Amino acid sequence: xxxxxxxxxxxxxxxxxxxxxxxxxxxxxxxxxxxxxxxxxxxxxxxxxxxxxxxxxxxxxxxxxxxxxxxxxxxxxxxxxxxxxxxxxxxxxxxxxxxxxxxxxxxxxxxxxxxxxxxxxxxxxxxxxxxxxxxxxxxxxxxxxxxxxxxxxxxxxxxxxxxxxxxxxxxxxxxxxxxxxxxxxxxxxxxxxxxxxxxxxxxxxxxxxxxxxxxxxxxxxxxxxxxxxxxxxxxxxxxxxxxxxxxxxxxxxxxxxxxxxxxxxxxxxxxxxxxxxxxxxxxxxxxxxxxxxxxxxxxxxxxxxxxxxxxxxxxxxxxxxxxxxxxxxxxxxxxxxxxxxxxxxxxxxxxxxxxxxxxxxxxxxxxxxxxxxxxxxxxxxxxxxxxxxxxxxxxxxxxxxxxxxxxxx
Numbered sequence: 001x002x003x004x005x006x007x008x009x010x011x012x013x014x015x016x017x018x019x020x021x022x023x024x025x026x027x028x029x030x031x032x033x034x035x036x037x038x039x040x041x042x043x044x045x046x047x048x049x050x051x052x053x054x055x056x057x058x059x060x061x062x063x064x065x066x067x068x069x070x071x072x073x074x075x076x077x078x079x080x081x082x083x084x085x086x087x088x089x090x091x092x093x094x095x096x097x098x099x100x101x102x103x104x105x106x107x108x109x110x111x112x113x114x115x116x117x118x119x120x121x122x123x124x125x126x127x128x129x130x131x132x133x134x135x136x137x138x139x140x141x142x143x144x145x146x147x148x149x150x151x152x153x154x155x156x157x158x159x160x161x162x163x164x165x166x167x168x169x170x171x172x173x174x175x176x177x178x179x180x181x182x183x184x185x186x187x188x189x190x191x192x193x194x195x196x197x198x199x200x201x202x203x204x205x206x207x208x209x210x211x212x213x214x215x216x217x218x219x220x221x222x223x224x225x226x227x228x229x230x231x232x233x234x235x236x237x238x239x240x241x242x243x244x245x246x247x248x249x250x251x252x253x254x255x256x257x258x259x260x261x262x263x264x265x266x267x268x269x270x271x272x273x274x275x276x277x278x279x280x281x282x283x284x285x286x287x288x289x290x291x292x293x294x295x296x297x298x299x300x301x302x303x304x305x306x307x308x309x310x311x312x313x314x315x316x317x318x319x320x321x322x323x324x325x326x327x328x329x330x331x332x333x334x335x336x337x338x339x340x341x342x343x344x345x346x347x348x349x350x351x352x353x354x355x356x357x358x359x360x361x362x363x364x365x366x367x368x369x370x371x372x373x374x375x376x377x378x379x380x381x382x383x384x385x386x387x388x389x390x391x392x393x394x395x396x397x398x399x400x401x402x403x404x405x406x407x408x409x
Contacts, residue, residue, distance in 0.1 A: 118141070
């Protein structure tokens with residue numbers, strides 16, 4: 001394909017940003033070329049937001065560091081053994097990786113050799129639309145036919161799918177994650193067949209790498225349909241170690257969209273795979289969840305469901321006790337699994353600001369109680385009665401609750 005038929009990114013505001021242009025200016029010239037590669041190019045051509053910008057260069061890492069320093073830019077050797085240096089420009093990080101090809105790989109780690117051949121650098125990448133480059137003028141280069149796949153929203157491995165997966169078995173999960181994020185229609189049949197054939201390689205990956213990919217997949221636009229495909233292929237159960245609730249997951253996605261909620265990976269993981277405490281424990285081990293993530297999933301496992309028809313007064317008391325985020329988790333997951341419209345309670349949970357308790361120790365000391373267990377019990381009793389009364393603000397009603405609690409001591 002001639003360069004005349006290829007698009008350009010030159011007019012994009014993000015491409016003209018001074019931070020990016022400063023890095024390109026520092027790293028280009030005297031026989032060295034640096035191009036944008038991967039996600040930034042892909043997303044720009046798809047009309048999607050551009051986040052992190054990765055660069056590929058014919059310069060070896062030491063030369064990248066030297067040139068950046070000469071231009072007054074700071075560098076961080078984030079992965080220098082594999083050719084990656086992070087260059088900071090106006091506080092913005094850019095990962096700059098020397099062109100390379102895999103010399104040896106065991107499915108998890110690769111030994112690489114640096115070079116200057118753009119075609120060989122492209123050939124070692126995973127998917128065709130991730131091997132699109134743009135030079136310092138914004139001209140797009142497509143050495144492996146990624147543009148047709150991008151237009152078709154087809155996630156296709158570069159070259160032989162089995163070879164790409166054997167180089168790094170995480171690419172099985174990346175196949176599904178990228179399909180959920182950018183794909184349309186069914187998965188590429190050769191890619192899916194290779195993922196199924198080589199699925200045992202997932203067992204060799206670190207739990208942290210699997211978690212990182214799964215979390216991104218769970219919040220992708222096409223997650224629900226993609227998870228069904230993974231389950232039918234025998235891959236999802238292998239990752240989760242249990243049976244997945246695909247129907248509940250799909251319904252939760254619909255509820256989040258109806259309520260204009262940001263997709264939440266832990267809530268989605270909860271509806272997909274957590275019903276009892278053992279499920280949360282298993283996921284913590286298999287995915288190396290943080291303590292906070294585990295606590296959130298564990299809280300879902302034995303908690304009473306929050307029905308959509310729950311009385312608003314009871315709902316406010318529950319929100320006060322467990323917090324709005326946990327309340328929303330229970331409500332949405334219960335409605336995803338059992339039906340019901342959570343809109344009214346969800347809107348209340350997001351809008352209502354729980355008040356502070358109106359009672360202090362001084363109130364009960366003024367009623368003749370001394371500091372100690374009796375005073376603490378009176379405080380707790382008055383607060384419980386105040387919650388049960390739906391958080392009254394009337395001073396006389398609050399005083400009556402305090403009087404009653406003090407008299408019981």
